[in-house]
Amino acid sequence: MELTPKISRRNFYSLLWHAGFLALSRPFMDVDTVVPSLLVDAGGTAVQVGILTAIMVGGSSFTQLFFAPFISNYHYKRKFLLIGINARIIALLGMAMMLLYSTLLSHSLIIWFIFLLISLFSFSGAFANVSYTDILGKSILTESRKPFFSIRQVINGVILFGAALTAKYILSLTGYPNNYGYLFLIAFFALLMASLGFWNLKEVIPSKLSVRTPGHFLKLIREEWKQNPQLKYFLGFINTAGISISLLPFIILFGKQMYDTGAGSTGWFLLIKIGGSVLTGFLLFFLAGRYKYSILMYGSAFLAFASPLFLLIPFHVPSLIVVFFIGGVIYTAYNVSMNGVLLEISGTSNRALYTGIAGAGNILPALFPLGGGWVIKHMGFEVFFGLFMLVVLSSFFFIFKMKFRH
Numbered sequence: 001m002e003l004t005p006k007i008s009r010r011n012f013y014s015l016l017w018h019a020g021f022l023a024l025s026r027p028f029m030d031v032d033t034v035v036p037s038l039l040v041d042a043g044g045t046a047v048q049v050g051i052l053t054a055i056m057v058g059g060s061s062f063t064q065l066f067f068a069p070f071i072s073n074y075h076y077k078r079k080f081l082l083i084g085i086n087a088r089i090i091a092l093l094g095m096a097m098m099l100l101y102s103t104l105l106s107h108s109l110i111i112w113f114i115f116l117l118i119s120l121f122s123f124s125g126a127f128a129n130v131s132y133t134d135i136l137g138k139s140i141l142t143e144s145r146k147p148f149f150s151i152r153q154v155i156n157g158v159i160l161f162g163a164a165l166t167a168k169y170i171l172s173l174t175g176y177p178n179n180y181g182y183l184f185l186i187a188f189f190a191l192l193m194a195s196l197g198f199w200n201l202k203e204v205i206p207s208k209l210s211v212r213t214p215g216h217f218l219k220l221i222r223e224e225w226k227q228n229p230q231l232k233y234f235l236g237f238i239n240t241a242g243i244s245i246s247l248l249p250f251i252i253l254f255g256k257q258m259y260d261t262g263a264g265s266t267g268w269f270l271l272i273k274i275g276g277s278v279l280t281g282f283l284l285f286f287l288a289g290r291y292k293y294s295i296l297m298y299g300s301a302f303l304a305f306a307s308p309l310f311l312l313i314p315f316h317v318p319s320l321i322v323v324f325f326i327g328g329v330i331y332t333a334y335n336v337s338m339n340g341v342l343l344e345i346s347g348t349s350n351r352a353l354y355t356g357i358a359g360a361g362n363i364l365p366a367l368f369p370l371g372g373g374w375v376i377k378h379m380g381f382e383v384f385f386g387l388f389m390l391v392v393l394s395s396f397f398f399i400f401k402m403k404f405r406h
Helices: 005-029 034-041 046-062 064-072 078-100 107-139 142-173 178-199 214-227 229-246 248-259 263-286 293-312 316-345 351-360 363-379 381-401
Strands: none
Touching (some): 005 034, 034 248, 046 107, 046 363, 064 351, 078 178, 107 316, 107 351, 142 178, 214 229, 229 363, 248 381
């Protein structure tokens, strides 16, 4: 069946519906502020923050390498998209109930539940993302992609800012653990509404890539590696610049340990981060068609490299605010450029394969938080920030080597 303009419009608005309610849910389950703050308030250590960050940021994406071979064997992938988002919905409801009834649990059991449920949330998101990338690439006409990314950023911006204000208010309204329980309960309802957009999708173009065995999948990766020189540089970029989106949980830990920041401060940090993301989204919307992905990649990498330097500001609250604002800018610029480049270098038949390969590009982002927690514990934040800057600096080489059509 052919992808007609009518079907493309239907999918366009269905995916925007999902994006809008997903944006509504995000501040209430924010992986950079809310979740690490929850873990620290529950008694988590620096090493545990590192492990959880590795699961949320890099580890979940790495599992796409294992999900992709399975999903690639099917012509239509919407059912896997629905399985993934429904598992995330269940995980959020579980987090809310666990926190609201946490008086019945021991402190160690609460931490175990946090790890279990956040892992389910993160890994099911990675499972859904393989199908989402494939469906997005073939369900919206090519000329509608950049407008979609831009409009999605604007919708995200408007909704995110209002949701962040609400999340900040709830964090200050009551204490741990009820404040976090209310946040996850709201996130559950928002993501439940977001799933309706996926139910309304019309997937008309089949895209099957037969993968017989794990060995066959590795062979396909080797063939793509040889045939597409862009792929190796793309993987190099997300393996290095990708650690930039794992920094903020450690800044939360830094603030709590060095300056005794509390839940009220976490609400402000969330709001500032969302503000940076919103402003960047609006800017990209107004510049749609005029900016190049290479500019976004260079810009996000430079800001990530410079972020720890702002902690040298002698006034700790302004320095943390600057870092979280920059973190929001980096998040939007990195994600827009990464998703755009992934669609550019892949084709309709191998897009699920490329999404899985991109998961392999998250090896270092998955390992860095694990090592980061150990480094902070034994060597201090100064050494951790130095290593972070060194890795991000190396990403400039891979950006320079890539060739961009847009």
